[in-house]
Amino acid sequence: MLVGRHVAFQLSGGQQDGNLEMFCHNNEIRIIRNEPNFTLTLNPPLPLPTSRPIHPFSQHPFTHHAKPHDPPVRSRIVWHTGVGWATCGVSYGAVVASASSLMKKLMLAHRLMAVSGFTDSPAVVVDRGARGGHLNSIITQSPHTPLAECPDVMALELVNGACAQLHVLTTSDDPFIAWITFLTPPGDSQNVSVHIRTTEAPAAGMAHDAPFAHRFPLTAAKVRLAFGPIGPIVLDGEAP
Incomplete structure (x- = not known):
C-alpha cells in the first residue's frame, strides 16, 4: 500500500508491519529502520569466492550495466517469521543490481514471507545452451531488462557466488502475483x-499432484509467453 513517499507493509490480517522508507544519517542511507544495521552500501565490492575465480558471465553485469543514479547496493535486511524485519550477519548480505531492484525485492520478500499464499513449481535445471542458447541470452542481458511480457526484473548475487534473476510475470491488473527465478x-x-x-x-477439479501447468493455467500461460522455446522444457518436461 502506498502512503505518501513510502510503502506501508501490511500483514494478512491488515496490521501494519513497518514502512519501506529511506533515511539519511550523516553519510549513510538507511531503509525501513533508521538503525546502523539497516544501512545500504552503494557500489559495494562484488562477491568473488576463491572457488569461482571467473564470473559465470563474460563481464559482471552489475558493473557493466550500472546506472549512475541507481547503482548496485549491498543490504543485510531480511524478514524472519516471528521476528519481522531484521538483519543477517555481515558476511551474508547479497549484492543487488540496483537500489530500485532492492526495494522491489524487499516488497516481494515481505509478500512471500509475511503474507504467504504462494505455490512453487518444481525446480528444473536447464542448460544455458539449450534451444539455441535462448536461456543464455536471457542470463547475459542487462540485469535491468525484464523478459518479454514481464513488467519488471530483479537481479542479485549472493556471497557464495550464486547469481539469481527474478522476472515478475504479473501487474497490479492481475488477480494474483507470480514470478520466475533463474538461479x-x-x-x-x-x-x-x-x-x-x-x-x-x-x-478447480485438479488433483494436488497434477502438473504445475495444469493446476495454475493462468500462470503457465504467462510463463509460455515469457520463456519462448524453453517453456516446454520447464512446464511440460520436454527434453532440451
Missing part, C-alpha cells in the same frame, strides 16, 4: 535452476 549456482556457469512462484488459486 545460477556457485561453481557452475552452464546450468540454471528455473522455478516459478505464484499466488494463483489452483484450477
